[in-house]
Amino acid sequence: MKRSPLLLLAFVIAGFGFAQTPGEKQPSVIMAPVGNVQLRAGGSTNLELDFRIGPDFHINSNKPTAEYLIPTVLKLNPSEPLMIADVKYPAGEDMSFAFSPNEKLSVYSGDFSINTVLKAPASAAAGTYPVKGELRFQACDRSACYPPRSLAVQFQVTLVKP
Amino acid sequence: MSKRNAVVFVMLVVVVIGMLAVGKYLDRTRKHGPVKLVGDVRNVPAPNFELPTLDGRRVKLSDYRGQAVLLNFWATWCQPCKIEMPWFVDLQKEYGKDGLVVLGVAMDDTESAKIAEFAHDVGVNYPVLLGTDQVSDDYGDVRSLPTTFYIDRNGTIVAKVVGLLDRKEIEDDVKKALSASRQRAATASPSPAVVATSALAKEAE
Numbered sequence: 001m002k003r004s005p006l007l008l009l010a011f012v013i014a015g016f017g018f019a020q021t022p023g024e025k026q027p028s029v030i031m032a033p034v035g036n037v038q039l040r041a042g043g044s045t046n047l048e049l050d051f052r053i054g055p056d057f058h059i060n061s062n063k064p065t066a067e068y069l070i071p072t073v074l075k076l077n078p079s080e081p082l083m084i085a086d087v088k089y090p091a092g093e094d095m096s097f098a099f100s101p102n103e104k105l106s107v108y109s110g111d112f113s114i115n116t117v118l119k120a121p122a123s124a125a126a127g128t129y130p131v132k133g134e135l136r137f138q139a140c141d142r143s144a145c146y147p148p149r150s151l152a153v154q155f156q157v158t159l160v161k162p
Numbered sequence: 163m164s165k166r167n168a169v170v171f172v173m174l175v176v177v178v179i180g181m182l183a184v185g186k187y188l189d190r191t192r193k194h195g196p197v198k199l200v201g202d203v204r205n206v207p208a209p210n211f212e213l214p215t216l217d218g219r220r221v222k223l224s225d226y227r228g229q230a231v232l233l234n235f236w237a238t239w240c241q242p243c244k245i246e247m248p249w250f251v252d253l254q255k256e257y258g259k260d261g262l263v264v265l266g267v268a269m270d271d272t273e274s275a276k277i278a279e280f281a282h283d284v285g286v287n288y289p290v291l292l293g294t295d296q297v298s299d300d301y302g303d304v305r306s307l308p309t310t311f312y313i314d315r316n317g318t319i320v321a322k323v324v325g326l327l328d329r330k331e332i333e334d335d336v337k338k339a340l341s342a343s344r345q346r347a348a349t350a351s352p353s354p355a356v357v358a359t360s361a362l363a364k365e366a367e
Contacts, residue, residue, distance in 0.1 A: 026305070068238045068280055100245055126299055143325030144306040145240040147269070 025140035027146050028054035034155035040162045044085055049074070049114045049153065051149030058107040061092025061139040065106050069138075069145065070148050075112050076133035081124035082157055086117040098142055118157060126161050130154065178305050197367045208233070208313045209300040213267065213291040221265070221291055224317070229261045230339035231313040233301075235293065237269045240307040242326035247284045247330045248345040253336055254288050260340055261315065264288035267297065269307060310335075314342035 032050040053059060060069050076084050090107030090113060118131075121132045131154070138148040206233075212222045223231065234250060236243035247266070253294045255266045268290055270278045281290050298304045301311065312321040320342040321335045322364075 068276075069241070097241075100241060103241075105241065124359045140241065141325075143242055143327075144241060144308065145237070146306060147237075148239070148271075 008145065009155045011026075017125040018060075025141075027057040027058075027141070029059065029135065029139070029149075030138055031135070031151060031153060037118070037155060037157045039082070039118055039120055039157055039159050040128070041120050041124040041159055042162060043111065044117055044119035047118055047155075049116060049138075050111065051108075051113070052111050053109055055141070056141050057139045058095070058105075060090035061106040061108055062132075063092060063106055065104060069105075070136075070138045072108060073127050074116075074133065074135050074153065076131055076153065078118065078131040078157070079129045081120050082129050082131060082159070083119050083121075084116060086115075087120045088115040090114070090120045120159055122162075124159055126159050128156050128158050130156055180311070203302065203311075203319050206319050208317050208319050209297075209312060210317075211297045211300060215269045216268075216274055216281065216290045219289075221289060221358075223265075223313075226265075227317055227334065228337070230257075230315055230316050230342075231311075232262065232264045232336060232339065233267065233311040233313060233330060235267045235269055235298070235301070235304045235307055235309045237307050238272070238333065239270070243308040244284060246308060246326055246332065247281075247286060249332055251285055251287050253333060257336055257340065262336060262340060265289040267293040269293040269298065269304065288361060294346050312336065312339040314339050318342070 022128055030052050032052070034047070034049065037045065051090075059072050061128060062071050062073065064071050072089070074087055074089075076087070078084055090108070095109075096102070096104050096106040097105055133153040134150040135153055136148060136150045139146050175234070208223060210223045212220055214220055223233070232250065232253070234243075234246075250264045250266070254262065266281070266286065266288060268281075270277050274292060277290065277292070301309075306324045308324075308326060310323045310332075311319050312323075314320050320339050323332075323335065
């Protein structure tokens with residue numbers, strides 16, 4: 001336990017060394033940890049993935065109002081025998097911003113959730129299977145926008161026999 | 163842990179972090195050259211560049227020496243950029259005769275046809291250049307869009323603006339760029355509070 005203050009100091013020093021570029025705020029999107037997901041072979045289960053966007057930022061919804069805007073998209077690559085049966089995005093919030101007061105943009109801000117449906121064939125073997133993927137988004141604040149980024153998404157699914 | 167060991171441990175942590183930071187910097191330098199502009203860039207020579215245009219030409223910043231340049235970094239996915247582009251069109255029309263040149267640098271990671279279509283839809287009447295990581299780094303790692311540099315007739319940056327301003331503020335910066343070199347010649351004062359390494363700006367060719 002005596003080492004704790006030293007480790008804390010190391011993290012602080014590391015924080016100074018690798019902090020974001022001075023003068024440049026960067027948008028953040030994080031995902032809440034996913035608990036134990038259980039799925040019966042031959043069945044399906046709903047899974048809600050919860051995300052939080054950093055304060056002062058918004059990202060385009062899955063259905064932005066213009067073709068040139070980059071939609072938020074969740075891509076999941078489950079390992080066999082798991083399958084993604086459906087991905088349901090929340091509706092965007094129609095907001096106008098100071099930079100374009102007469103135009104509504106469909107965006108997510110604060111917390112939002114994406115609902116997915118996982119399924120597995122009846123013949124699937126019991127076990128724990130990883131699901132990996134990414135959430136691709138493009139964020140803006142009230143006066144500027146930031147290049148598209150991807151957030152890694154990863155969780156485990158425990159497959160059980162009925 | 164004894165006091166001496168604690169000091170040694172902290173020193174080791176600092177050394178390791180320092181080595182990592184230097185390694186990261188050298189790696190970046192090897193890929194893109196040194197980061198050119200940081201902090202307050204006013205009165206710093208604008209880094210020269212040569213970039214392709216949407217119509218297949220190649221343009222150097224130094225081609226416009228003697229004219230004031232509004233250098234606007236933008237992207238098709240940037241809604242605030244789309245708001246100010248028509249203002250740049252108007253400013254180009256209004257101040258072009260006084261020596262203003264607007265240059266757009268598209269930072270999209272997409273094919274140029276889409277950028278051209280977007281620029282056409284917005285009514286852009288000024289050259290649109292296809293940006294690169296190199297030019298982004300040269301101008302201080304441009305991440306937030308729009309980012310606009312106002313450069314005077316001598317190739318010196320007079321203002322940098324990140325994010326969207328209103329049209330009046332943009333026009334004020336244009337006027338500043340158009341008149342700055344005359345003022346500088348009159349006062350011949352050294353630049354204050356400049357944070358940039360001297361060998362950083364490329365020499366105008």
